[in-house]
Amino acid sequence: MLIGPFWDNKTEQALFRGRDSREERLYLVKLSKENPELLDAGITGYFFFREKEKELGKVPLMGFFDFFKYKYQVNVDGTVAAYRFPYLLLGDSLVLKQDSQYYEHFYTVLKPWKHYVPVKRSLEDLLEKIKWAKENDEEAQKIAKEGQSVARELLQPHRLYCYYYRVLQKYAERQASKPEIRDGMEPVPQPDDRDSVCSCHRKKPLREDL
Template structure:
């Protein structure tokens, strides 16, 4: 469904090349280096251990297609719902999420050891249910827009890269990003200590770096503003549409195999849209 929607939308706006590729509908990249043959697999998340061709995630792609519409979260809605300037935000790191990574559990312990620096808790237990009595209780839902009542955010991996990263950038808080083998389509353009603050994968230097940010408030504010500017310049709907289109055109240059429509393939038709009469209506005001 996710791939269908963006392809149908692009086909209504431009001429798409006639190409064949595999779309990975899971979170994990699939093209590991030990595969006997290489295939053009398009995925939402890449890693240093794979060679998938990376698309914008289904999350930001859907927010592009439904921008300011039925989706609750997109780059513009985040910025429109953030209240107050940097100076009014609380000087703590705020985080909510589920238990999809052991380091997230470590974060909860770190938060309890440093309550003056953190406001973090888990919203659901699935992977480590047997440890809920240690790292629980589960917290109540908090609107994503309220995350930015705080100056500091953490873009920590779940099962793969944190797909909330575009919205964290847009919110104007300072992002701490742990080292990771996973990445989204735009990570290579982010500059450490300019758009975000890098931290170690095990979070062992996170407390020190939060204290640095508190002691260097103007610099922290500047980096946070750089992150928001990056989102506005690279992650708005026009950028997501153009990225897809450019990728397909470049892919068309290197895929040499013919396109074969097999009998068991399903034709996905364009949805029936409301007819638009674009004729100019001249109104006589005299």
């Protein structure tokens, strides 16, 4: 699936846009100012480091689809794992992902150098990785396509529903007390089993699942 221009028509720079929710994001802007031919990074809003706005500047918000006019996308943590990561993978640009202590449930399936290019937590090797991508264009495009393909498979609605179903199951198993229906509570109508997009709870598959 193509999002944005064809690969050969994309801008050969790495892109980052986001809030100031982690110090490494500020470092990205400094790198960008020093290496504009490799990196276009900007902070769109200040909250945590307001004293840095005058020094680093502020850039306008950018439409998400416009991100993919650039060949390379930099994924850096915010206050937790960057929510944008799966959506960057779904695009058709190469994702350069910061090493992180945070993770989402689908990360275990992803492999560095197959689905994305890993970058050290400190970002000290980011410019080196961007240069590698520019010098190895075919391999960079291949990784971008692999990342998009696995994300499209992992992030299908039925996959997400099944994950949430299993999480709630495990949570229920650990409850120490029985849930109590209190005054003022209203039942939430549940879909018929045949209408559910999640099939992992069924003991027998429906006929159309066979």
